[in-house]
Amino acid sequence: MASSEVALGSAKVVGSGRSTEVGLVELCRSGDPQAFAQLVSLHEGMVFNLATRLLGNPEEAKDVSQDVFLQVYRALGRFEGRSSLKTWIYRICVNQCRNRRRFWRRRHTDSACPLELMTASEEAQIAADRNEASPFDGVARREKAALVHRALQKLSFDHRVVLLMRENEGLSCAEIASTLGVAEGTVKSRLARARDAFRSTMLRAAGEGA
Amino acid sequence: MNCREVLASLSAYVDRDLSGAGGHAIDAHLESCAACAAQLRGLRASLDCLAALPRIAPRESVASRVLDRLEVERRGPGLALLFRPTAASRPLMLPSLVHAAFFLVAAAGIGFALQRPLVGPSAWSRVGTEEYPEVVQVPRVTSAALADGLLSEGAEGSLFFETRLARDGSVATVKLLEGDASEAAPVIEALRRERFEPTRLRGQPVVVSVYRLISRLDVTAPRT
Numbered sequence: 001m002a003s004s005e006v007a008l009g010s011a012k013v014v015g016s017g018r019s020t021e022v023g024l025v026e027l028c029r030s031g032d033p034q035a036f037a038q039l040v041s042l043h044e045g046m047v048f049n050l051a052t053r054l055l056g057n058p059e060e061a062k063d064v065s066q067d068v069f070l071q072v073y074r075a076l077g078r079f080e081g082r083s084s085l086k087t088w089i090y091r092i093c094v095n096q097c098r099n100r101r102r103f104w105r106r107r108h109t110d111s112a113c114p115l116e117l118m119t120a121s122e123e124a125q126i127a128a129d130r131n132e133a134s135p136f137d138g139v140a141r142r143e144k145a146a147l148v149h150r151a152l153q154k155l156s157f158d159h160r161v162v163l164l165m166r167e168n169e170g171l172s173c174a175e176i177a178s179t180l181g182v183a184e185g186t187v188k189s190r191l192a193r194a195r196d197a198f199r200s201t202m203l204r205a206a207g208e209g210a
Numbered sequence: 211m212n213c214r215e216v217l218a219s220l221s222a223y224v225d226r227d228l229s230g231a232g233g234h235a236i237d238a239h240l241e242s243c244a245a246c247a248a249q250l251r252g253l254r255a256s257l258d259c260l261a262a263l264p265r266i267a268p269r270e271s272v273a274s275r276v277l278d279r280l281e282v283e284r285r286g287p288g289l290a291l292l293f294r295p296t297a298a299s300r301p302l303m304l305p306s307l308v309h310a311a312f313f314l315v316a317a318a319g320i321g322f323a324l325q326r327p328l329v330g331p332s333a334w335s336r337v338g339t340e341e342y343p344e345v346v347q348v349p350r351v352t353s354a355a356l357a358d359g360l361l362s363e364g365a366e367g368s369l370f371f372e373t374r375l376a377r378d379g380s381v382a383t384v385k386l387l388e389g390d391a392s393e394a395a396p397v398i399e400a401l402r403r404e405r406f407e408p409t410r411l412r413g414q415p416v417v418v419s420v421y422r423l424i425s426r427l428d429v430t431a432p433r434t
C-alpha cells in the first residue's frame with residue numbers, strides 16, 4: 001500500500017534558520033530539493049509582494065513568482081555571491097516583471113491594470129492579517145491602500161521599482177543600486193524624481209477622491 | 211539657500227543623506243518658508259502611505275508550485291501526474307509547456323485515490339484571451355453528470371478535458387486534450403450533459419474554459 005510518502009513537492013521547510021545563506025545555496029546546487037524549497041519559502045513573500053505591486057495584478061504576480069524561482073534554480077550555478085542572495089533575487093524579479101510588462105503592453109493598449117482584479121479572498125486575507133479593530137477601520141484602510149496602489153500604477157515602471165524597494169521593501173540605496181546594476185547616485189536621483197512624481201499623483205488622487 | 215535648491219534636496223533631506231552644513235541650511239530655510247515646509251509635509255505623508263501599504267502574500271506556497279514544475283520537467287513534457295497531500299491538491303499552472311493550456315492536479319487524498327476510480331473534483335478555469343487568460347473561480351456545477359464507474363476497470367492513465375462553457379453556463383464543447391479516446395468516450399458523453407452556473411467577470415457574463423483531469427489511479431508501492 002502506498003502511503004502519503006509518495007507526496008512529491010510538498011514544500012516543508014526543515015531546519016529553518018540554521019543554514020547560512022552560503023550553505024543553503026551550496027545545498028541547492030547539489031540538487032537538494034528541500035534546500036531549494038527552503039530558499040523559495042524564505043524569499044517568496046518579498047517576490048510576490050513586489051511583483052504584485054509592480055504589475056498591479058496578483059494572478060500575474062503568481063506566475064511571475066514561479067518563473068523567478070525557476071530562473072533562480074537554473075542560474076544558481078552562476079550566482080557568484082558578490083551581491084547578497086536577496087538582491088540577486090530582487091534583480092531577477094524586476095527583470096521578469098519588466099519583460100512581462102512589455103509583453104503585455106504590446107497586446108493591450110490600456111496599460112493600467114487595477115487591483116480590482118484582486119480577489120475577494122485576498123482582500124479578506126489582508127483584513128484578517130491586520131486584525132482590524134472595527135469594520136470601518138478595514139474599509140478606510142482598504143480604500144487608502146487602493147488609492148496608493150492606483151497612484152503607483154500611474155508612475156513609470158522605473159520609478160515604481162525604486163519607490164517600492166526603498167519605501168515598501170526597506171532596501172537601502174546601495175542595495176537598490178546593486179539590485180539594478182546602476183550607480184548609487186543614479187538611484188538617489190531617480191528616487192528623488194520618483195518621490196516627487198508620487199507625491200503629485202497622490203495629491204491629485206486625493207483631490208479627485210474628495 | 212533658495213526654494214529651488216531646497217526642493218531639489220528634499221529627497222536627500224528625508225533620508226538624512228546630507229552633510230551637516232547642508233542639513234542645517236535646509237532646517238533654517240524650512241523654519242522661515244511655509245511653502246517648502248508644506249512640500250516636505252506632503253512628501254513625508256505620501257511616503258508614509260507607501261510604507262504602510264499592506265504586504266500581499268501569495269495564497270498558496272510558491273515553493274510547492276516551483277517544485278512541482280521542476281518535477282514535471284524532470285519527467286519530460288507531457289501529462290505528468292503528481293501526488294500531493296490533500297491540503298495541497300490545488301491546480302497547477304504550467305503555461306510554457308503546452309500552448310494555452312493549464313495543467314492541473316486532481317490527486318485527492320492518496321488513500322482515496324487508491325481505493326476507487328477518482329473522478330477529479332478539482333478543476334481550473336480561465337477566461338480572457340489566449341495569450342493573456344484571466345483565471346476565475348471554477349463555476350459551480352448545477353447539474354452533475356459525472357459518476358464513479360465511468361472509467362472501465364482496466365483504464366489506466368489520465369484523461370485531460372477542456373469544457374468550454376457558453377455565457378449561460380451550458381456546455382458548448384468538450385474536448386479531450388490528452389488521453390485514450392476510446393476510454394474517454396463515455397466520459398465525454400457525461401461531461402456534455404453537465405450544466406454550470408454562469409460566470410461573470412466584472413459584471414459581464416463570460417465564456418469560460420474549464421480544465422479537468424480525470425483519472426483512475428492505480429498506485430503501487432512508493433518509490434524508495
Ligand SMILES: [Zn+2]
Pocket residue numbers: 212213216239243244245246247
Ligand atoms: Zn522655500
